[in-house]
Amino acid sequence: MIRFLPFILIPVLILGALGYWRFTASQKSLATPQAQSETDSQTLMEVPKTLPQASLEDRISSLEDTNLKLVAEINKLKAAPLSSPDSAAADTQASLTELKVRVSALEKASPTTSTASKYPLYIPLGAGGGPWADQDWHTLTEYQAPINADNYSGYSGMQLEANFRLTEAAGTGSIRLYNVTDGSVVSSSQLDTTGTAFGVQTSGSFKLPAGQKTYTIQVKSTSSKDIFVQSARIKVNF
Numbered sequence: 460m461i462r463f464l465p466f467i468l469i470p471v472l473i474l475g476a477l478g479y480w481r482f483t484a485s486q487k488s489l490a491t492p493q494a495q496s497e498t499d500s501q502t503l504m505e506v507p508k509t510l511p512q513a514s515l516e517d518r519i520s521s522l523e524d525t526n527l528k529l530v531a532e533i534n535k536l537k538a539a540p541l542s543s544p545d546s547a548a549a550d551t552q553a554s555l556t557e558l559k560v561r562v563s564a565l566e567k568a569s570p571t572t573s574t575a576s577k578y579p580l581y582i583p584l585g586a587g588g589g590p591w592a593d594q595d596w597h598t599l600t601e602y603q604a605p606i607n608a609d610n611y612s613g614y615s616g617m618q619l620e621a622n623f624r625l626t627e628a629a630g631t632g633s634i635r636l637y638n639v640t641d642g643s644v645v646s647s648s649q650l651d652t653t654g655t656a657f658g659v660q661t662s663g664s665f666k667l668p669a670g671q672k673t674y675t676i677q678v679k680s681t682s683s684k685d686i687f688v689q690s691a692r693i694k695v696n697f
Contacts, residue, residue, distance in 0.1 A: 577697035581620075582606060584676060584692055590626060590685030596677040598637060602691055603675040608667040615696050616664030619648045621676070622689040624657045630682025634660075634691070640672040657689050664696070 585602035625632045636648035647663040680686050
């Protein structure tokens with residue numbers, strides 16, 4: 460009896476194994492269609508979300524998914540390291556230091572000498588008047604002007620300009636600048652003419668004393684012929 464026991468157990472084990480295999484295969488076949496149906500269902504649920512015919516619920520679900528993605532991206536940006544205020548202040552300080560160095564270099568550089576000169580200025584003394592026929596110097600009250608030489612800092616010199624003439628071509632007519640305040644004649648300011656037509660005469664260069672002074676012109680005619688003065692002014696050169 461024991462001798463025949465192996466021949467009995469072997470077929471039983473084979474039959475049991477076959478039964479178990481068939482049972483397992485049937486379970487897998489049942490699970491696979493279900494999983495496939497779920498996948499198809501998910502696919503069918505996702506497609507309408509991108510189509511105009513999607514339902515309101517699908518659109519709301521799609522918006523919620525998009526919102527979640529945006530929140531995730533925002534959280535990533537917040538988590539990203541930012542430059543600290545100390546770092547920004549350090550960068551600003553470095554830029555200021557560099558700028559100061561450049562300014563210092565420019566200040567130490569030798570400046571270019573300007574060759575541009577100032578235009579001359581003119582101080583009017585008066586216009587019109589006459590005739591005068593004095594053989595000695597005659598002071599004109601019609602031609603007066605207060606002048607402060609300190610107001611023309613750096614001037615190189617002044618000149619008297621006058622437009623005058625004689626009525627007859629006889630003798631010489633003369634004009635000069637006179638310092639009424641000090642009672643003195645301004646040297647190098649005399650002008651002479653022998654012509655009977657108006658013409659501008661320019662004196663030599665002179666400088667005025669410092670401070671506020673009143674100036675006028677004096678005239679004379681050596682032959683007592685009338686002198687007419689059209690205008691007179693002082694030219695200030697720089």
